Amino acid sequence: MTTLSAPKSAAAPRLLASLNRSYSLIQALGVLLILIVAMQIANDRFLSPANVGNLLGQMAVMLIVAAGMTIVMIAGEFDVSVGSVVGLSAAGAGWIMVRWMPAPNADAHPWWVIALGLVAPLFIGPLLGAFVGFIVTKARIPSFIVTLGMLMVARSLTLVVTQGQPIPDIPHVIRLFGQGRWVQLPLPVGFSAYESSGSLPDLLVWFPIQNIVWVAAIVYAAGWFVMERTTFGKRVYAVGSNRTVATLSGIRADRLKTQCLMIVGFTASLAGVVSVSRLGAVSPNTGEGLEFEVIAAVVIGGTGLYGGQGKILRTIIGVIIIALTRNFLNLARIEIFWQGFATGTIILAAVLLEALQRRISDRR
Amino acid sequence: MSQQSAIAPGRFEASAAPAARPALLDCEGLTLSFGAVRALRGVGFSVAAGTVRGLVGENGAGKSTLAKIIAGVHAPDSGTIRFESRAVRFTGAEQALAKGIVTVHQDINLIQTMSVAENLLLNNEPTYRFGIIRGKTMRAAAQRLLETYEIPVDPDDTVGSLPNDLKKMVQIVKAVSRDPRILILDEPTSSLTEAQVRVALKLIRRLASQGVGFVLISHFLTEIFEVCDDLTVMRDGEAVYDGPVAATTLPQVVAAMVGRSVDAARRKTRVGRDADETPLMIVENLGVPGFLHDIAFTLRRGEVLGVTGLAGSGLGELARAVFGASARKASGRVLIEGRPVPGGDPAASLAAGIALLTSDRLREGILPDFTLIDNICLPILSRLSRIGGALDFAAMAATTTRNIERLGVRAPGAFALARQLSGGNQQKVLFAKWLETQPKAFVMDEPTIGVDVGAKEEIRAIIDEIAAAGVGILLVTTELDELVLLCDRVLIMFRGAIVGELSGERVQRETILRASACGEVQAVDA
Numbered sequence: 001m002t003t004l005s006a007p008k009s010a011a012a013p014r015l016l017a018s019l020n021r022s023y024s025l026i027q028a029l030g031v032l033l034i035l036i037v038a039m040q041i042a043n044d045r046f047l048s049p050a051n052v053g054n055l056l057g058q059m060a061v062m063l064i065v066a067a068g069m070t071i072v073m074i075a076g077e078f079d080v081s082v083g084s085v086v087g088l089s090a091a092g093a094g095w096i097m098v099r100w101m102p103a104p105n106a107d108a109h110p111w112w113v114i115a116l117g118l119v120a121p122l123f124i125g126p127l128l129g130a131f132v133g134f135i136v137t138k139a140r141i142p143s144f145i146v147t148l149g150m151l152m153v154a155r156s157l158t159l160v161v162t163q164g165q166p167i168p169d170i171p172h173v174i175r176l177f178g179q180g181r182w183v184q185l186p187l188p189v190g191f192s193a194y195e196s197s198g199s200l201p202d203l204l205v206w207f208p209i210q211n212i213v214w215v216a217a218i219v220y221a222a223g224w225f226v227m228e229r230t231t232f233g234k235r236v237y238a239v240g241s242n243r244t245v246a247t248l249s250g251i252r253a254d255r256l257k258t259q260c261l262m263i264v265g266f267t268a269s270l271a272g273v274v275s276v277s278r279l280g281a282v283s284p285n286t287g288e289g290l291e292f293e294v295i296a297a298v299v300i301g302g303t304g305l306y307g308g309q310g311k312i313l314r315t316i317i318g319v320i321i322i323a324l325t326r327n328f329l330n331l332a333r334i335e336i337f338w339q340g341f342a343t344g345t346i347i348l349a350a351v352l353l354e355a356l357q358r359r360i361s362d363r364r
Numbered sequence: 365m366s367q368q369s370a371i372a373p374g375r376f377e378a379s380a381a382p383a384a385r386p387a388l389l390d391c392e393g394l395t396l397s398f399g400a401v402r403a404l405r406g407v408g409f410s411v412a413a414g415t416v417r418g419l420v421g422e423n424g425a426g427k428s429t430l431a432k433i434i435a436g437v438h439a440p441d442s443g444t445i446r447f448e449s450r451a452v453r454f455t456g457a458e459q460a461l462a463k464g465i466v467t468v469h470q471d472i473n474l475i476q477t478m479s480v481a482e483n484l485l486l487n488n489e490p491t492y493r494f495g496i497i498r499g500k501t502m503r504a505a506a507q508r509l510l511e512t513y514e515i516p517v518d519p520d521d522t523v524g525s526l527p528n529d530l531k532k533m534v535q536i537v538k539a540v541s542r543d544p545r546i547l548i549l550d551e552p553t554s555s556l557t558e559a560q561v562r563v564a565l566k567l568i569r570r571l572a573s574q575g576v577g578f579v580l581i582s583h584f585l586t587e588i589f590e591v592c593d594d595l596t597v598m599r600d601g602e603a604v605y606d607g608p609v610a611a612t613t614l615p616q617v618v619a620a621m622v623g624r625s626v627d628a629a630r631r632k633t634r635v636g637r638d639a640d641e642t643p644l645m646i647v648e649n650l651g652v653p654g655f656l657h658d659i660a661f662t663l664r665r666g667e668v669l670g671v672t673g674l675a676g677s678g679l680g681e682l683a684r685a686v687f688g689a690s691a692r693k694a695s696g697r698v699l700i701e702g703r704p705v706p707g708g709d710p711a712a713s714l715a716a717g718i719a720l721l722t723s724d725r726l727r728e729g730i731l732p733d734f735t736l737i738d739n740i741c742l743p744i745l746s747r748l749s750r751i752g753g754a755l756d757f758a759a760m761a762a763t764t765t766r767n768i769e770r771l772g773v774r775a776p777g778a779f780a781l782a783r784q785l786s787g788g789n790q791q792k793v794l795f796a797k798w799l800e801t802q803p804k805a806f807v808m809d810e811p812t813i814g815v816d817v818g819a820k821e822e823i824r825a826i827i828d829e830i831a832a833a834g835v836g837i838l839l840v841t842t843e844l845d846e847l848v849l850l851c852d853r854v855l856i857m858f859r860g861a862i863v864g865e866l867s868g869e870r871v872q873r874e875t876i877l878r879a880s881a882c883g884e885v886q887a888v889d890a
Contacts, residue, residue, distance in 0.1 A: 230753040231745035237734070238742055244728045248689055249743040249797075250714035309733065 068267030076307025086287030089272030125265030133258025178277025241308025436460030529560030554676030788819020
């Protein structure tokens with residue numbers, strides 16, 4: 001026998017639901033604000049143009065991967081291989097641009113080699129994602145395990161491609177883009193000017209934004225559109241929320257999950273190429289450990305661990321929080337060895353908080 | 365099989381006159397409500413040591429609620445429970461267990477990958493110090509138990525490799541090994557074959573002779589008459605018969621379960637049915653290993669074809685298999701308007717014009733955290749999108765609002781979350797969802813399960829309307845009222861097969877109940 005909830009009045013539950021929905025957002029923004037204030041107090045260089053620029057540049061790679069990870073986690077799957085896929089894609093790009101064809105230096109390559117070096121690696125992630133998706137859906141093995149295998153496979157391939165050596169001397173054009181800041185935005189980072197003049201408008205500074213940050217912004221715009229405004233996004237939420245219901249509604253869940261794994265693969269590859277353009281070099285360790293930072297960022301952004309809920313734009317907040325912690329440790333001159341400790345603690349706190357919220361909302 | 369006599373020839377001997385024994389458990393005036401639903405309305409119930417008390421009633425009559433109160437799972441709103449002449453108040457299943465009230469659930473809840481011995485002594489293993497298990501002692505203890513009750517199983521057998529009946533036996537013996545005073549058996553025979561049932565009943569009788577008090581919940585009335593000393597018949601949360609089995613007859617029990625013998629709810633005859641037209645849906649030797657055998661029937665446009673049977677007879681499996689959503693690989697085929705539907709693919713079934721309303725609303729129907737718009741539009745997203753898959757939100761909202769109004773869904777609005785709605789309104793939302801796919805054949809699995817009486821009426825009216833619009837409806841249900849009220853024909857399922865069909869004047873509560881409980885449709889009687 002099923003219990004029935006008595007009919008409720010309309011207004012109260014609606015208010016409650018909307019509060020409940022925005023609760024995690026308010027909470028994440030609150031944490032972010034506290035962090036920023038605390039950091040500015042601890043170190044007045046924190047909101048300086050130089051540091052903010054630094055921060056944004058560092059975040060771009062993680063931001064791009066986290067967008068894909070959010071989608072795959074909403075679909076109820078995980079991809080822990082992203083760090084290695086970032087590395088493999090970066091290595092692929094570097095190898096094509098620098099080592100593939102003999103030339104006195106990389107800038108001497110014809111344009112199409114460089115173009116190929118930019119585009120071809122973007123297929124690596126989707127291909128690996130399709131393979132992972134095939135195994136996950138056909139053999140019914142949890143994606144966590146399959147991508148764990150892929151994590152090692154792709155890292156090993158990265159070492160094979162790079163021969164364990166860094167690939168320096170990426171063509172100049174690529175660096176030009178990756179390190180360029182072509183568009184400016186007014187940002188409230190002019191603290192020193194504001195303090196000396198005392199006028200509020202001085203706080204706003206026309207701040208040049210890195211090109212790679214715009215790449216991340218485009219990824220999020222596209223991701224938001226796909227998840228919020230298309231049939232695909234709706235189906236991803238439905239499959240992640242309840243696979244049976246989705247399947248019975250005529251949604252081909254296996255295909256959809258594979259597509260999500262290809263999407264996260266694509267974002268990882270894109271991030272790999274972006275990191276090549278930013279650093280102007282490829283390291284065989286590119287992306288190592290990134291997967292856990294990314295998953296942590298997604299979870300801190302309010303996406304559940306069991307699929308079906310989450311918002312792609314909120315992941316940005318999660319990424320900022322993770323990046324800020326790292327930046328804070330740098331600014332506070334705390335030994336780099338503590339970085340994992342700090343990030344790990346934040347992850348644990350975020351997951352505990354999520355579990356706590358789940359329990360509270362279940363009880364309601 | 366005998367259906368007519370009160371005491372079947374194969375009846376086991378009751379150990380003593382039930383009245384002579386003191387009641388082991390005695391309940392009075394038990395009431396319990398779930399929200400607005402009054403599941404129990406003052407029920408008296410007693411079990412004497414060494415006797416078997418049958419507990420029968422239609423689905424939703426309150427049998428399991430009563431059993432759960434006795435087992436300490438639910439606490440009653442009011443009423444008293446006396447155990448061995450002392451008033452008790454259980455606040456959890458563990459307390460009832462400690463008193464020796466053990467329940468054997470309908471599902472076989474053994475650990476399939478463990479051996480019989482490990483299962484029998486789970487969490488009760490003989491150990492050396494530091495929790496090291498005494499393997500030999502454990503095996504011997506299990507062996508002793510199995511021998512005592514003559515279960516032909518080796519203690520080292522893996523439970524998963526045993527046939528269903530032996531699993532059931534192991535499950536019962538495991539319960540017995542806890543040394544129970546009262547053993548509640550919930551549908552112990554629903555997964556067993558006829559021969560296996562004999563063995564199980566023999567075991568029950570034997571245990572009763574050792575002084576255990578039994579509560580046997582079963583839909584199989586012939587079994588009840590074979591094995592029980594006393595009988596409680598429940599209807600609408602009340603005990604409508606309470607007395608020795610010998611003092612009643614099977615037809616009387618059926619009548620008591622059904623209640624009013626005058627069928628107020630007369631079935632309307634639908635017009636415009638042409639026997640010559642090609643059937644809308646043809647199902648040919650549909651089978652699912654272990655669940656369904658050789659199912660075949662046809663469904664016409666505008667027809668409501670009922671399918672019913674006891675719990676565990678394969679009703680839900682049938683509904684899923686027709687839709688191509690069977691958990692296991694199904695054999696046979698389904699044709700819509702003469703064209704075969706690709707099997708095993710719900711998306712293809714939907715495209716062919718089949719819809720499935722599942723019975724488990726919370727797990728397989730509604731998405732509670734999604735809005736009504738998302739719930740209703742999920743199967744038709746492609747229709748509601750522009751090029752590139754961009755959703756047409758205005759169309760989605762309009763579709764939802766139109767359905768909310770048409771089906772009378774009481775909801776704060778299209779943007780409300782499904783979880784805010786009552787069960788009946790959630791069910792209407794699911795109706796809207798499937799109707800929007802414009803089905804030709806609509807399979808409904810228990811469409812009014814767990815909804816209140818008012819919503820039931822509304823949903824039945826909706827079903828009638830859908831049929832009148834020319835949709836063929838396969839109504840899979842265990843609610844007799846629904847079958848009588850809505851169906852043109854009724855198929856009876858028994859242990860995974862269709863054993864008969866009732867139509868016209870024979871679609872009546874008693875006939876259906878008798879056929880379901882006995883596994884055969886009787887010839888037209890006077």
